[in-house]
Amino acid sequence: SAVISQKPSRDICQRGTSLTIQCQVDSQVTMMFWYRQQPGQSLTLIATANQGSEATYESGFVIDKFPISRPNLTFSTLTVSNMSPEDSSIYLCSVEGQGRGTGELFFGEGSRLTVL
Amino acid sequence: GENVEQHPSTLSVQEGDSAVIKCTYSDSASNYFPWYKQELGKRPQLIIDIRSNVGEKKDQRIAVTLNKTAKHFSLHITETQPEDSAVYFCAASRNTGFQKLVFGTGTRLLVSP
Numbered sequence: 001s002a003v004i005s006q007k008p009s010r011d012i013c014q015r016g017t018s019l020t021i022q023c024q025v026d027s028q029v030t031m032m033f034w035y036r037q038q039p040g041q042s043l044t045l046i047a048t049a050n051q052g053s054e055a056t057y058e059s060g061f062v063i064d065k066f067p068i069s070r071p072n073l074t075f076s077t078l079t080v081s082n083m084s085p086e087d088s089s090i091y092l093c094s095v096e097g098q099g100r101g102t103g104e105l106f107f108g109e110g111s112r113l114t115v116l
Numbered sequence: 117g118e119n120v121e122q123h124p125s126t127l128s129v130q131e132g133d134s135a136v137i138k139c140t141y142s143d144s145a146s147n148y149f150p151w152y153k154q155e156l157g158k159r160p161q162l163i164i165d166i167r168s169n170v171g172e173k174k175d176q177r178i179a180v181t182l183n184k185t186a187k188h189f190s191l192h193i194t195e196t197q198p199e200d201s202a203v204y205f206c207a208a209s210r211n212t213g214f215q216k217l218v219f220g221t222g223t224r225l226l227v228s229p
Contacts, residue, residue: 041221041222042205042219042220042221042222043160043205043217043219044219045216045217045218048216059117092159092160104150104162104165105150105162105217107159107160107161108159109158109159110159
């Protein structure tokens with residue numbers, strides 16, 4: 001299994017500001033994934049973060065809006081830039097389980113952002 | 117890209133009844149199909165998964181079936197209990213080296229005592 005810690009767990013933000021979410025994993029992982037879960041909705045992959053290279057963004061998500069850092073094999077950050085109320089969501093960090101051969105994804109508890 | 121549809125969006129059953137949730141996918145190259153359970157305010161957690169080389173997998177009260185020809189897979193929960201109440205998400209992936217999962221829209225299951 002993998003233990004994933006996210007900070008902040010929740011925040012209330014003002015329109016036009018930016019917020020950085022941190023994700024810490026208890027073991028080294030090659031890839032980290034950032035998902036968005038809008039209220040009452042499914043999980044949508046924002047980007048995949050590899051250590052030492054630029055993140056790969058999914059359709060509809062751009063680096064200017066969601067810059068990602070991946071400075072080492074256990075840590076990543078996602079910034080939500082120039083926020084608007086439409087960015088109010090839960091943002092989840094996830095990693096693939098190691099040594100199990102199943103490909104199971106483990107998720108952090110999520111960061112619930114409310115943009116006023 | 118992959119598109120996963122999930123039905124029903126909500127499902128209410130009495131304790132002890134069975135519950136079935138169905139998903140269809142569009143990408144014939146997908147070969148990994150997990151199911152996640154998300155309790156209110158909690159993170160999603162894997163409950164069962166199936167790969168394309170098998171048609172059915174069971175784990176106690178839960179089972180998943182896969183029909184690759186029709187491109188659909190289902191979650192079956194027998195003898196439901198109130199603690200089964202949660203949102204369930206299906207997902208699909210090509211599993212080409214890393215898990216780029218595409219999730220379904222979710223099913224809210226309510227099990228009444």
